[in-house]
Amino acid sequence: MNQVKLGSWGPLVSEICFGSLAISPLQGRVTEAQGVDVLKYALERGINWIDTAEIYDNYGQIAQAVKNYPQVRIISKSYAVTEQDLRKSLEKARSELNRDVLDFFLLHEQESALTLKGHSRAWEELLRAKEKGLVRWIGISTHAVDGVRAGALQPGLDVIHPIINYQGLGIIDGTLDDMLQALSFAAEIGVGIYAMKVFGGGHLSQDPQKAIDFIKKVPGIQAMALGMSSPDEVDYNLLLVSGQEVPQALREKVKHKPRKxxxxxxxxxxxxxxxxxxxxxxxxxxxxxxxxxxxxxxxxxxxxxxxxxxxxx
CATH class of the missing domain: 3.30.70.20 (Alpha-Beta Plaits)
Incomplete structure (x- = not known):
């Protein structure tokens, strides 16, 4: 599994981040135990970081999977607005993930400078948590061009998790070109960037190689979060990202069914x-x-x- 540096001052991580929404109760594609098995399989195959969020309600599932993988990094996110909200979210994550120190913690779905201003007390508390050594790297997730631009200028920010795919699906306030320019700006100042919704929520799954290749060619994007809910999907995505030929038998097993x-x-x-x-x-x-x-x-x-x-x- 190819290792990449997340931004100018972030850690080395695998090019694929395991997107755990796909195995969480929010999507309900698999049971909790099945999700644990899939996640363990991905870790054995070299994926070494996991994306989750408080809203996914799967900290316990992840804690089970990483029990024997202390080196695996975990990213979580919270909608916290106040200092108290943020402290509560951090303690919930530390307790349920069995981690004294959280690798990454992000403010979830920040849309603009105005949104970040509304969450300023939570951000200040997140900065304090970082200073205390409770969190190593902090940042935001966003579906917005303005969110990327404002996040890049946020004091102390290390990483941004933006929605990005070759059709610009899901961007809420601009075009694909607008998003690419914003990501270029963030990357130039050293921010770590890992992509979300590479397949556009399933809308682009008929040509997954095109979707992956597009992300790999965007300057400044170091990695991508991919949702997987079976060992076959893990193998399939690892081959896609590495540029290797996917056997026809595996293609048939993983054939991306349209979902709605x-x-x-x-x-x-x-x-x-x-x-x-x-x-x-x-x-x-x-x-x-x-x-x-x-x-x-x-x-x-x-x-x-x-x-x-x-x-x-």
Missing amino acids: LYIADWCEGCGRCQEACPQNALHIEKTAVVDQEACVLCGYCGRVCPHFCLKIV
């Missing part, structure tokens, strides 16, 4: 899913209705549904 957000007929139209959707892909017409083209299958809507109406299938 399913909304059950008992939906009451409360609107919580609409509020939680970062892509504005949901609206209410008595019940929730999804724009499948805009949806990137993040699963955040299902997390807030009080009646379990939404699921990625």
Whole structure:
């Protein structure tokens, strides 16, 4: 597994980061035990860092998988706004991941300088946690061009996790070219960058090699988070990223099926899913209705549904 340096002052990590959303309760593709097995398999194959978030609700699953892999680095994220929120999020992660020191901790889904200003107290607490040695590297995740630009200028920021793919799917405030320019700016000042939604939430999975090759050619992007929910998917992605030929038998096993957000007929139209959707892909017409083209299958809507109406299938 190719090792890359994450930014000018970050650690050496594998080119692929294991995106654990795919094995989390948010997406429900596998059981907790199956997810642990897949993650262990990926670690055995050389992937040495894992992306998660407080909202994924899978710290215990990851802790089981990394028990015998103390060198594996973990990234988590939080929507914390206040100092108290951030401290609570950090302690939850440290406790449930069984880590005295967290490798990475990010503020989740920051959209602009205004969003970061609204989270300034949480950021200041994150800086203090870094100074105390509780966290090694800090940063943000974002679906926005302005989020990348503002994040790059944020005091003490080490890493940005942006949405990026060859069609620009999921970018909420600009074009693909705008995002590429923002990423170039961040990279020039040494920020570590690892890509999210490389396959556009499944919309680009019919030509996965094109999707991977695009990311690998973007200057400044050092690595990418890829969601995997089976050993075959791990092998498949490792071959894609390394540029090796994928055997036809493996292609058939992993054939990317189109997935979509399913909304059950008992939906009451409360609107919580609409509020939680970062892509504005949901609206209410008595019940929730999804724009499948805009949806990137993040699963955040299902997390807030009080009646379990939404699921990625």
